[in-house]
Amino acid sequence: MATSVWRALGIDKENWVGKLIAVEEYHGSNGNFVLNCLIAERIHKDGAVCLVALHNSFGHYHNVGTKLGYNLHQLQEKGYVENIEVMKLLSGSLNSALEDGTENFLFGKEENAVRNLFYLIEEKIKKLVQQRRPVSLVIDDLSDLLSLGIPVKEVLSFLQYCRSLLESQPDLSLVVLTHVAEGDEEQHLLSAGLCHVADITVTVSGLKTGQSTDVSGAMKVIHRRWDQPVIADEWNKQNLYHFKLLDRQVKVFAPGTASSLM
Amino acid sequence: MTSQQTTFQKKTKSKVPYIPGSRPSIQNAQLLISSGVPSFDYVIGGGVPVGTAVLVEEDKYGTYAKLLIKYFLAEGIVCGHSLIVASQDSDCETLVHELPAPIQQDDFVPTSDPDDKMTIAWRYQNMRVAQSSMSSTSFGHHYDFMKPMDAHRLKAADIFYWTGSIGCVQTKGWFRNPAYYDLLCTIQHKIDEGQFGVEANPEKRNILRIAVHSIGSPLWLEQAEGLSHQKSDLAIFLCFLRSLLRSAYTVCMLTMPSHLFQEISVIKRCEHLCDTSVRLESFAGSEKETSTVYKDYHGLFHINKLPAINTLTSHVPESFDLAFKLRRKKFVIEKLHLPPELKETTQREQDDFPSAGTVGCGGGPGITNLVDF
Numbered sequence: 001m002a003t004s005v006w007r008a009l010g011i012d013k014e015n016w017v018g019k020l021i022a023v024e025e026y027h028g029s030n031g032n033f034v035l036n037c038l039i040a041e042r043i044h045k046d047g048a049v050c051l052v053a054l055h056n057s058f059g060h061y062h063n064v065g066t067k068l069g070y071n072l073h074q075l076q077e078k079g080y081v082e083n084i085e086v087m088k089l090l091s092g093s094l095n096s097a098l099e100d101g102t103e104n105f106l107f108g109k110e111e112n113a114v115r116n117l118f119y120l121i122e123e124k125i126k127k128l129v130q131q132r133r134p135v136s137l138v139i140d141d142l143s144d145l146l147s148l149g150i151p152v153k154e155v156l157s158f159l160q161y162c163r164s165l166l167e168s169q170p171d172l173s174l175v176v177l178t179h180v181a182e183g184d185e186e187q188h189l190l191s192a193g194l195c196h197v198a199d200i201t202v203t204v205s206g207l208k209t210g211q212s213t214d215v216s217g218a219m220k221v222i223h224r225r226w227d228q229p230v231i232a233d234e235w236n237k238q239n240l241y242h243f244k245l246l247d248r249q250v251k252v253f254a255p256g257t258a259s260s261l262m
Numbered sequence: 263m264t265s266q267q268t269t270f271q272k273k274t275k276s277k278v279p280y281i282p283g284s285r286p287s288i289q290n291a292q293l294l295i296s297s298g299v300p301s302f303d304y305v306i307g308g309g310v311p312v313g314t315a316v317l318v319e320e321d322k323y324g325t326y327a328k329l330l331i332k333y334f335l336a337e338g339i340v341c342g343h344s345l346i347v348a349s350q351d352s353d354c355e356t357l358v359h360e361l362p363a364p365i366q367q368d369d370f371v372p373t374s375d376p377d378d379k380m381t382i383a384w385r386y387q388n389m390r391v392a393q394s395s396m397s398s399t400s401f402g403h404h405y406d407f408m409k410p411m412d413a414h415r416l417k418a419a420d421i422f423y424w425t426g427s428i429g430c431v432q433t434k435g436w437f438r439n440p441a442y443y444d445l446l447c448t449i450q451h452k453i454d455e456g457q458f459g460v461e462a463n464p465e466k467r468n469i470l471r472i473a474v475h476s477i478g479s480p481l482w483l484e485q486a487e488g489l490s491h492q493k494s495d496l497a498i499f500l501c502f503l504r505s506l507l508r509s510a511y512t513v514c515m516l517t518m519p520s521h522l523f524q525e526i527s528v529i530k531r532c533e534h535l536c537d538t539s540v541r542l543e544s545f546a547g548s549e550k551e552t553s554t555v556y557k558d559y560h561g562l563f564h565i566n567k568l569p570a571i572n573t574l575t576s577h578v579p580e581s582f583d584l585a586f587k588l589r590r591k592k593f594v595i596e597k598l599h600l601p602p603e604l605k606e607t608t609q610r611e612q613d614d615f616p617s618a619g620t621v622g623c624g625g626g627p628g629i630t631n632l633v634d635f
Contacts, residue, residue, distance in 0.1 A: 027530055027533070027534065028566075028567075030570055030576065032570065032574070033574050033575075036574065056571075057508045059508075059572065060571060060572050063572035063573070064572065064573065064574055067573075067574070086505075087504065087505035087508055087509075088505065088509065090501065090502055090505040091450070091502070091505040091506050091509050094446055094447065094450050094502060094506070143534075144501065144535075146497075147497040147498065147500070147501050147531055147534075147535060148497070148498055148501050149436070149494045149497070149498050179534055181527060181530035181531065181534065182526075182530070183525075183526045183527050183530070184527035184530060184531065185527070186527075187527075210582065211578070211582050213578050216575065245574050245575035246574070246575060247289065247290065247573065247574065247575060248574075250574065
């Protein structure tokens, strides 16, 4: 189950409504499990989720969800889950170009791409918020927008727009994952910009010394408390964990305490 | 008719449709197909998941990467899959004509005599015969590069060749090099035509294999501009490709001459956008070729990324220290073993050799003093 990740992030005690959780995924690791666990938490608390899937398909989230104990397709039918599958829109835009050359509404013109995407998100969020539930907006891999050729500046302003939703919708929280590869300046800029505004930053990376069968990777959690008076040792507290991904659960433990080592 | 209605439903064996040349994964029921190299399948977790892309970063001369492509295509033909072969660097048709023939299983498996039956303990007599070779059920074949693929078989196969012909006119300014767009349209068209889509309902479900040879090589560049836009075009192409692959029963294998790339970030982005990413490091032309340590192998096999589609975790191979070697009838990827060091003395002599060989001024033979000149 996902509880160990909730504990590591501190969201079992603390309410993360109205907050931005940034997931920084370093090259050579897979941070997708953090998103899955956060979706699980939201659904566990009878919340709603709006999923913007750029890197993985909705089917992927559904299949992982069935192993973590929730059914996204069913929840979608009930109206608790909305998804914007950018991947489908992409192949769709190829289709429309093939047939009649009409512009696809999302990827018609490059300048409009992120704006249209934002409008789409806003519309779905407004629909979800009406149910008076806490809503999470989950963006899977913001850096894929960079790969699509959209400049960093525009992606960052897209992020700002999404953050502005936090103000207008009080029940909303935001989870954004971005990929960072060594030597990629654009991705570094984007992740720096994201982490700068985040309340909780989760950095997922591979092990420095290579791969291991007992440990899938390292996870660093940084809490920044804007709303509380600054306590010297509390502010910007860092926590380093190791994690092991299993088929149906994620194990999170302190470095050096992998079950096989004890 | 329906007097007795129950909510109880018999659990069907599997929802995964049976497609020749495919099998569900043991770990997560993901549909897998063989890459044509059984040992390659083994190290990446049983096979290539349908709907994913495999990126092979080429060795320096591209020979072994081309072999992998050929195996991938040959396996497709043997299983009766549809193929798209795309390349700007080499002629696709000759590539297909050079495909190796599969080795028949009964060619080299000796038929056991019924007379000399081994007597075994009675306790084990009624037990089922254990499968000696893993998965002999038509998943993955070995190929013989000495024999070309049967011409009839090639003729019967559904192969589409793409050689950079610009048939589709790009209406929007996504790609600076129209070839990328054309290839995407070709794939899209093929998916629609052959009903490979997930939503499509063909009579007989089949798999489309796409092989793209040497993507991002200098021939994929636009003439006017330099290397600078390689970055965006290739990444956008892979984004679109990813979305196409996920929506259909397709598998794509791409080889990429990553050593020709100026920026490392481009390679990393490609790795991120593909599901499986491996790198071949051939010893040909490098000093490792003559090294006694590597004398059993032809190159090293690096795993950068393994697919994690529809699951939390990806397959963890037994070892990441892998090497490959090419035999006449086999391309094998195996755990890198260092040879036993039996001939200690030769090693020692080799170490001494260069110093003894510098016949310089001064000093007698055998005296190896650095100060001598």
